[in-house]
Amino acid sequence: MTLAPRGYGAYGGTVKGTDSTGTLKLAAFMAEIIDTLGDFTEEKPKIEYTNSSSPSTSSGFAYSQFRPADIVTPGDYELTLLHNVQQQVPWGVEETIVITFPKRGSDATAATISFQGFLTKHTTSMPMKDKMVTKVTLAVTGIVTRTPAA
Numbered sequence: 001m002t003l004a005p006r007g008y009g010a011y012g013g014t015v016k017g018t019d020s021t022g023t024l025k026l027a028a029f030m031a032e033i034i035d036t037l038g039d040f041t042e043e044k045p046k047i048e049y050t051n052s053s054s055p056s057t058s059s060g061f062a063y064s065q066f067r068p069a070d071i072v073t074p075g076d077y078e079l080t081l082l083h084n085v086q087q088q089v090p091w092g093v094e095e096t097i098v099i100t101f102p103k104r105g106s107d108a109t110a111a112t113i114s115f116q117g118f119l120t121k122h123t124t125s126m127p128m129k130d131k132m133v134t135k136v137t138l139a140v141t142g143i144v145t146r147t148p149a150a
Contacts, residue, residue: 033081033082034079034080034081035080035081035082035131035133036079036080037079038077038078038079038080039075039077039078040075040077040099040113041074041075042072042073042074042075042144043072043073043074043075044068044069044071044072044073045068045069045071045073046066046067046068046069047066047067047068047069048064048065048066049065049066049067050062050063050064050065072144074115074140074141074144075140076120076121076137076138076139076140077097077117077137077138077140078135078136078137078138079135079136079138080133080134080135080136081133081134081135081136082131082132082133082134083124083125083131083132083133083134084134089119089122090119091119092118092119093118093119094116094117094118094141095116095117095118096114096115096116097114097115097116097117097138097140098112098113098114099112099113099114100112101149103149104149107149107150108150109149109150110149111146111147111148111149112145112146112147113144113145113146113147114144114145114147115140115141115142115143115144115145116140116141116142117138117139117140117141118138118139118141119136119137119138119139120137120138120139121135121136121137122134122135122136122137123135123136
């Protein structure tokens with residue numbers, strides 16, 4: 001589905017998903033207009049290794065010592081769509097989600113992020129005087145692959 005977030009002059013980005021059988025499950029559900037793209041967060045936790053032999057200050061206080069963990073933990077990915085009451089919520093379908101960003105300047109290809117994921121949360125907002133929106137949360141599982149623009 002083509003992205004046209006508010007405040008962006010560039011077009012041509014997409015968010016899509018396909019399951020292993022090649023059918024569009026999440027993508028079909030998200031075939032509506034995207035209202036807001038959420039944050040995409042990854043975290044590499046720190047591991048404390050402070051012990052009795054850790055260096056201390058002249059006053060005798062020791063400071064904690066840390067090393068980076070070997071595992072990167074991806075966060076959930078949230079986005080908001082204009083609601084379509086005719087779409088069924090695609091629960092329990094693990095898919096390859098591909099986010100393609102709009103091209104910049106003279107780039108021949110756009111940057112992408114792809115990951116395995118599935119829908120974990122679906123919230124529909126029904127205001128009286130504004131647009132009806134659906135907020136979806138995707139669990140990110142496995143390796144996140146980034147392909148830079150070229």
